[in-house]
Amino acid sequence: MPALSGFLWLISYWLIGEVVIYFTALPISSGVIGMLLLCVTLAMRGRVSSSIAAAAQPLIALLAMLIMPGVVGVFFIIGELAGQWSAILIALLLGTLLSVVTTLWLLKRLIKPTHVR
Template sequence: MPILIGFLWLIGYWLIGEVFVHFTGLPVSSGVVGMLLLSVTLTIRGRVPNSIAAAAQPLIALLAMLIMPGVVGVFFILDELAGQWPAILFALILGTLLSVTTTLWLLKRLMGKHYAR
């Protein structure tokens, strides 16, 4: 039952992201918006409920499989990306650095008191 409740949380935040993107017209994935809102909620609460953790664990194991279709799709539009490689490389490097920095900051903030030396 906790897994079902966790999936409902995840789907609920995805739907909130969908509504937000629909009404604002932002060119951002609704899943990204929903997960950002979920991250903000969990940061404010200061913990991750067991139900969300139980639902997220199997999804993390499948993460590579969930990303694969988008990666494969890039090979079909290589001609359209021909002149944009410097911008793509810059975005990949900057995005990776920001992602790692944000993850480490959030991990330190949420778990810092438990693992402080």
């Protein structure tokens, strides 16, 4: 079962992340620490083992499904935040449009010149 041992690696890195946070009080989540550790480990070994790929690929593909149970919660707090929603929606929609424009404009200015030469 390569996927199973790969999954154990992922769990272990997450748990190591928890331990690191416990001792250092870093303001990062244990998943992020595990992600960085995994990336460093893979870079040192120079390749992705088939067991880690077998576990990581399906998990990444399911990312959208894994956030669904939480996302649905928003429909059940609609009443609690009555009167706040227009501010929240305007902030999110307008903020997202502005940041998308800024990101793409920045990237275009930074990357195009080297491309055209």
